[in-house]
Structures are given as structure tokens and as C-alpha cells.
Amino acid sequence: MTVFERLAALRALMKENGLVAYVVPGNDPHASEYMASHWYEMQWLSGFNGESGTVVVTLDRALLWTDSRYYLQAGIELKDSTIELMRESDIDCPSIVEWLTTPANLPSREENKVLVGVNPEMFSVNDFGEWKTKLADAGIAIQSIDLIKPLWTEGRPAIPQDKLYPYSADYAGETVESKLARMREAISRQHSAIRNQPYALIVSALDEIAWLLNIRGNDVEYNPVVISYVVLEADRCTLFTDLNKIDTVAQNYLDFNNIDFKPYEAVFAYINGLKGTVVYDGARANEALFEAIPADCKKINAKSPILIEKAKKNAVELEGERIAMRQDAVALTRFFKWLEEEAFANGQTQTEWDIMEKLHEFRAKGDNFVEESFGTIAGYLGNGAIVHYAATKENCAVVKPEGMLLVDSGGQYLDGTTDITRTIWLGGDIPAQAKRDYTYVLKGHIALGTARFPRGTRGNQLDALAKQYMWEAGITYGHGTGHGVGHFLGCHEGPQNVRTDNNPTVLEVGHIVSDEPGIYRTGQWGIRTENLITVIPAEQTEATTTEDQWLTFEHLTLCFYDTSLIDRSLMTDKEIAWLNAYHARVYKETAPLLNADEAAYLARKCAALE
């Protein structure tokens, strides 16, 4: 089928069902960052292969909304498809809901007689509710219906059937039994109304399930999760997943932990048989799960207790992170040594893609390495200034031994997850502005990463610490300063972060966040410096108030900064002292894992500054 035929077939089905529009978002049923190709419905329908977008089909038009990362690609891939490109960042680009509620775009309406269809599995409960309200205000009703399933029958990839595997408590630091007990405790404490009554918690986020049950899998790229749902009740815990994923080892493990398992699709019928109170996290649970809850159940939409507890890493998880970081440090040292000493020897050049592959090669040799934690960003010169830049083998820059290179990469190790950005100068004279930019970024990185703050402080209160020096020069950046990081799970996780928005989450001991300010000059260079840091108790000094619990950060990442890019005159002695101590620690923890030649290289890179 061509895109043209697919749209025609969809429109026939829409007419059969009395729909005037059908919306296909680029989501999966688990609100995942990385999706299995089984759910590439948006891509299948439109022929557009970007990772983010939403298609709206009416009886006479079809449109695709996507963001600025994909304008070029979408322009090419949508050519001759009849699908119009809606560029989200354009000031006059309406939101999808605005477009749907503009009278000229849909047939004239009588109250609730105009029907728009969506697959409720692809919408979170909260998003669905918001659309429903806004559309209803304009006299449009929304209907839950999956029209892609009956159309996409040929060539649709199956849901991955890789085995799931137990993740030892030696890595996780806590048994399933203990986690289940803690979560049941949290639910009862949080919702006093359900005490002594039947209740169920619906869990649909894949990283929450992996954490809760101490299981991992290979179902999507970059995140070691298992495609599944969980329903947690007072007296049982049920995992819904493709039964092919459960081999004897997995079955024994689940049996031992009293975890029932049923087929993936059985979750809807199971939820439909629940009694009492059903708790779900409307930001992540999909609308189809919600619609399966019996009408006479009490429904509570609340932030998942698993999300909250998962974010606070225990001592074993943190020790694992430190082990993974040493493996990462070895790979990065070898990689930067190769870049400096071999990559450009004898007039050779490299492409950004070559560099990404080489880094992967070094990292893959690490103990307990499983996979990358996201697609490496290697941005040379102006490409470094494109925040979501992704070089491909076919389409990437040639790198020469001159100018700025930004490398943002990370690994999934059985021991933990890493994510690091370093920006280095490959050769040639360094412009004063490049040094200044690098130094402002580094100063901000140090200010955030060394902050001491009282318990109860949120990430958004610390964000300006990372920006204050560049702000003084009238420079800022648009991305977050820090995202939460999982433990051998998602490289991005909530609820903690360091951003400007009013996230109410306070930073707590065991939270891991990234510390990654940046400066981007279009067409010139991008500079970002990123470590992972974890919240730890700070030494108690001379508190004058009752807020006597002080917190600070431990830097988990172990890798030198490019000191050739530092403008020493902008750095305070205190900052230099911190830098020297950090470099001494990097050397001390990494050198024992290197050969003599590598250790000598590392020693040079970690040499103390005056």
C-alpha cells in the first residue's frame, strides 16, 4: 500500500464510523521515550520517519504536525503524499486542538454531532481529558476507536518477543518483596479512603514496571525495559506481557516472587473486573486503561508512588553507578586519546559518524556494558549548536583536527546508566570568544554541581546558579539544565529535574540529575559540559534555623574537562581548586584501569591548573 492508498482506506473506515477526522499521534501505549516499531502508526500512515509527529486526517485533507528538528526530513518524505506539513515552531501554526476547533476545517457542527476519532491507547488520560473538554466547548465529540489496526495488517512488526530477565537484587539493592510491600504501604498511606477496601494500582510506564519487579528486557532501543502492564493489588501483583517473553528462568523468578502473569492484551479485561478503588497516574496511564475501569469503581488520579520511590537510589544502586562511571571513564579516556593521537594522523579525516562508532567501540569493551543509553550526539563546529543534532552515516560532517567538537553520549551497564557531554578543541588557534563561552559554561556547571542547599529545595530554585555567569554576559540556553536519570533504566526519568518550570518536586537524597549548561552559537559552535550528580547529605556546619538538613551533590561522572579551553582570568581560585580536586579524583579512580601509556595521557589531561 502507498501512503495515498492508506489515507484512502482510512477515510473509508472513517466514513463507515461517522468520523470527520482521525488523529494518529506518534506515541505508544506506555508514554515511552523510545518506542518499539510495532507502534510506528504515524510513520506507517504518513511515510514520514521522524521520531515525533502527529497526523490528522479529515475527509479531504491530511496534515502532519512536527517540530523543527524534522522540518527538512518531513519536507522531503511528505512530498507527493498530499499531507501538509504543520511547523510547530511557527508563530502562526495552530495547535492540533485549535485547528480542529476552527470552523472552516471541519464540517459545520450540531452539538456533539461532529465526531473525531482517536486510538485511546495512544493518549494519556490527562491529555485525552484535556482534548475532550476543549473539543466539547466547540461542539465536537471525541470517539475512542482504533482504525489503524484493521488497516495495517501487512508487514506490521510484532510487539518484541525478546525474553525478559530477572535483575538481581545484588544490582537493584532491594528485593521485589520489599518493593511491593513498600508500594502497598505508600498507596494506603497516600489514600486513606481505601484502607481495608479492595484497591488496585495500574502501572503502565515501562521503567516503573522494570524497577518494581526487578526485571529487564530488550524490547526498545536504549532502555532495558519489558513491554508490559502491571496491576498491583493488596493481595496480588499481575504482570501482563507477551507470554513468549517468559522462559523457564523468568517463570521460576515470577513464581518465586508471587507475581502472576497473563497475556499482554488481557490487561483490559482484568481491569474491567476490578472492584473498589483504582489508582492510576493520568500523566502516564493511557486512556484505554482508564476506559476499562468499571463505572462503579472509585477512581483516583495520582502521581505514581513507584515514580517517586524509583527516583531515590539506594546505596547499592549508587555504588553500581560509580562502577559504571569508572568503565565509562576508561572508554572516554581511550576515545579522547585516540582522537588526539590517532584519528587525524597522517592527514586522515573522520566523519561525525566515524567518531560515534569509535566511541561505541571503546564503550562496548567495558565490563557489564549492555548498550548505549541514547543515540550519541557528535556535533562538529556549527553542528554542535543544533541541540538535537543527530548525524547519520549518510549525512554527517567531515571532522578535521581543528575547531570545536561536542560529544554527548552514554551507556547502559548492568551496574547503572551513564550520560556525559564533553566539548573539546581539536586544534588550531582558539578564539577568545570560544574560551569565554567554554568558561561561562564550566563556571555554571561547577556552581550547580557544588551547590549546598537546605532540604526542601526544588531543582528550579538552583537552575539560575548554572546560568548566572552567562546571564551576566547576556547569554542563555533553551534546554533544561538537568534531567533525572534512572538506574540501568531510562536515561531520562522524573519527577526530579533542574529546569526553569515550576516542577514542585524537591531534590532528595539519592536523586540523580544531570548538570549540563550550554552555549550555542549558530553556525559556529555548541558547547555543553555535562556530569551526572547525585544528591547527598552535606556536612552540617553552622545552621541558624531549624532547616538543619543540608544537601549537596556528589559528582558521579569521571572525566576530565578540556582545560585548553578555559579562560583562567574568568575563574576564581575556588573554582580552580575544585577543578584540580576533581581532576585528581578522576585520575585516581581511572588510572588503575588503564595501561601505562593511557595513564600517562590521562595524567596530562588531569594536570592541576595554577
Next chain:
Amino acid sequence: MTVFERLAALRALMKENGLVAYVVPGNDPHASEYMASHWYEMQWLSGFNGESGTVVVTLDRALLWTDSRYYLQAGIELKDSTIELMRESDIDCPSIVEWLTTPANLPSREENKVLVGVNPEMFSVNDFGEWKTKLADAGIAIQSIDLIKPLWTEGRPAIPQDKLYPYSADYAGETVESKLARMREAISRQHSAIRNQPYALIVSALDEIAWLLNIRGNDVEYNPVVISYVVLEADRCTLFTDLNKIDTVAQNYLDFNNIDFKPYEAVFAYINGLKGTVVYDGARANEALFEAIPADCKKINAKSPILIEKAKKNAVELEGERIAMRQDAVALTRFFKWLEEEAFANGQTQTEWDIMEKLHEFRAKGDNFVEESFGTIAGYLGNGAIVHYAATKENCAVVKPEGMLLVDSGGQYLDGTTDITRTIWLGGDIPAQAKRDYTYVLKGHIALGTARFPRGTRGNQLDALAKQYMWEAGITYGHGTGHGVGHFLGCHEGPQNVRTDNNPTVLEVGHIVSDEPGIYRTGQWGIRTENLITVIPAEQTEATTTEDQWLTFEHLTLCFYDTSLIDRSLMTDKEIAWLNAYHARVYKETAPLLNADEAAYLARKCAALE
């Protein structure tokens, strides 16, 4: 009547009306910070004369909730009253709603048969709604009824009848006509549903009314407001106030500006006759106003557009602030010179009260001085560490020429409102810790007051800038870093501030906030340094993103810091340069208004540091 008789009479009325509890909060109908004594219902009923508290009376008990500032006073004043003191800061102290919903405290209940009475004028719409919901969950209904009015007939102070006076557009910088037009525009823009339909905005906050109509009055201490309500409609504007307040000048002014006026109490009947849509700010409008809105009106609870626009001072208002600040600077210079050279001459001592009076005396000589903008805080030694300390003539410390003195004071001038805190060392050897504390506070004060930040930044993002240095030493403070300030109006105003909480308001050009970090050592000293600063556009430098509008602050306050308390080793050269430039400006703007002797004194205090 004694308190005992008052409680008995109230209980008789409660029984007549079928109430099991009656709640009397220490509020007025306008959510005012400073109240006219007419509304001291809580004080009249309980005999407790503190400024904050709520009395709950049941058929067999009476309790007063208040905060830690008043525990001592309440303990004394409630003695023998049968009223139990509820200490709000105690960990096991229930909130009033928690107490009311604890089964043992009120008679056993059938659904909504247990009635608690309150005077709806004393509750904001939002607070009333929250209580109603929480009480209903416990089977308790809330009834709007005023039981104090029929009891407090003897000796109740009248609502103030001072004349209101026009406040010239020469000071306000904008005519009433223009303000009314802008507010009508804002309402229509904000609530598209009401376009071309009748609508009314209820205004009950006294500073909003004063700003909107360019009127001022003398009805409460410290704030030059007029006790009144306003109802703003598309085709008329009606002021509800005691008609005795309107003399010929005022009447001509109101007539000229097409402002109708009616008796204060007539507001309820007027609201009851409205049609179409009624807009109110539920955080400030009282429940009685809300209950007067006809059932068939559409009701919109929205942040007041007046609150939002009032906060953005125009050029004339800002120029007035600068004039007021020079008057304040003269008074403060003379005051500190007196403290240093005369107050303790020949072995004299002073009390904190003497000092407060002396400062008032100096300030009162200023051009266009009207009154103080709040009760001066003069805290000597350990008294400076009590954040809400208020010395009285009878109960205050003797001040000697040694140790630390904190003075927080402000004035209302026709030109604008001032608020300044300086902490000085009166004599004797300065402990190293005192210098350190003073310097951390000063560094934070400078960091916030010199911040450059992109448009869209909220106050809570900047709060940590003022705290970062003391945080490093494990010190913090519990009060806000900055509050909004009105123009010849409330010394405290919203919506802008610099606090830790998630206030969504972004800082905008023309906002005035205070910049007042502090360090408090119980029994030793309190240090606070406060200037008023206003948001101004910053010089455009080298923006790399589209967030190309940069903002910074202008310091409005003009007064030297006590440089003898500075630990120079903790200050950067940049901070010293800022300090020297500020001191040079203070001298330049103040000296022309001083005599030669005073100017010489000021020159010494403003001498540049190396």
C-alpha cells in the same frame, strides 16, 4: 461585657441558630494587611490584642489559634478567659479544619446536620470554598451568618470616616479615564466569552481601588487607602463607601471622572442586581460578595487585572519613587549621624523605642512625607534575630554604643513608598563571625540586586542567588527574599515577589521588589540588608537565542552600608567595584540636600573601599 459574658451571649445565639461552632478570624472584608479597629472582632471576643489569630467557639469550649509571635502575649491575655491557646507552630497543633473535623470535638453528626457558622465577609471566596469542601467530607455544613454584629453593639469603633482625596495624575502618571479603559480592555481580552455581553468586575482590595480611581485616604495605619468596594462595568464604575468620606472636592472629582458613588453597604444589593458575567478574584474578594451574585450570572474567578497592571509602575511613578528615596536618604543619613555622634554622647543610653521615634522624627521632616509605611523594627543584639520583633515603649531593650543594631523602616510619601533595612555596628570589637555573617548577607544582596536575566524569569528562580554564599556555609533564613512594593500604597503587594514558593508570576519591567537577605543568630544578632529594586531592561549584549530581551534591576534605595562590618577577604573585586559605584551614587544624589557637616559625614560613610 466581659469576655466570659461575650462567649455566653455568643453561645446563646449559636443555639438559637442551630450552630455547634462559630469561627471568628482576625480578618476584615478586604483581605487587608492593616485593618481598621472596627473589624477587631477576634480581639473583642477573646480579649487577645495580637494582630493575627482566629477564635473557634463551640458550645462547651473556646480556642484561639495564633502564631509564635504572639504566644507570650496570648498566654497573658487569655488567662482566666477559658479560651485555650492553640500554638500554630507546634508539630501536633491541628489546623482549624482538622480540629473541627475531629469527631471528638463536635457533636456526633448526621450528614450535613452539624452546622458551623462564619461571617462570610471575613473569608475569601477561595478559603470559604476550601473549608466548605473539607468540612462537607466530614459531614459538616458551613453557614454564612454574622453573630458578632448583634452582640458587639456597645463601644464598637465606627468604620473610619476620614475624607478620601484625589491623587493627582501628576503623581500617578495615568488618568482614571485611561486606567478604566485599560482595565475594561484587559477584561474583554482575558474573557472572550463576555464580549458584547454585560459584565462586572468586583474589586474589594483597597489598594486596587486606590490605584484604579487615583484616590487615597487615611482609613488604616501605614496604607493610604479608602475603605470601599468598586464594581466596574462596561458602561459605568461605582464606588461604594461611607458617604461622609466624600466632600465637595471628592464629589467633583468623582463626577468629573464619571464615577458613581453609593453607600458602603449598598454593594451587596447592587451586586445582586447584576446581569451577565461577574468576574471576581477569589483570593481577595470575600464570600459575602460572591453570595450576592445572582444565581443566573456566569461567574469567573480570575486573578484581578488591576493587581497585575498596578504592579508595573509607569515612568512617573518610578520618578516619584526616586524623589521619595532621596528624602528617605536625607532622613537616614541624619539618623545614623545622630546615632553615631550624639545618641550616646556623655554616657547617654537610648531605648529601641527612642531610636524608632528619632528615626520617625527625621523622616517626618521630609518633603511630601505622609506617614510610616509600616511599624519600624529596631532590634538591638538578640532582638534583631526575632524576625517580626516589635518593640513597644513599655517593653524594649536599652541600647548602648556597642554591638549590632538592625533597623527596618519605611515611609509613605506622596511621591512613593520606601522600605529599607540597614544593620550597623554601634561600637566595640567586631567578632569575626559577625563580619562573616554581614558579608554573606551583603554578597547575596548584591548578587540578586545586580542579576541580569532573560525575560520570562520568575522571582523564585533568582532567590538562590541571594542565598548561595550563606548556603555554602550552611546558613539560611526562613523569610522571603523580596516582596512586591506599591507606589504610595501597600508596602507589601503582589503578584511579584522573590521567594522560594512556586509563584508563577514572571518579573516584568516596572515591578518593584525588595532585596533583603538576612542571617539570624538567636540571642546574638540579626543581620538584614534591604534595598528596593525595580526591574529595568538590560543592555543587549551578545544574545545567542531568541530570548533576546534581557532584564536587570535598578536600585531605588539610596543609603550606605556599614563598611566596618565587611570582611574584605570574602568579597570579590567585582563586588567591591559595585559597592563603590553605589556609594558614589548615594553621595552624589544625597549630598546636595544636606548641610556641609552632614555631607562630610556621608562622604566618610561612602568612602571607596580598596
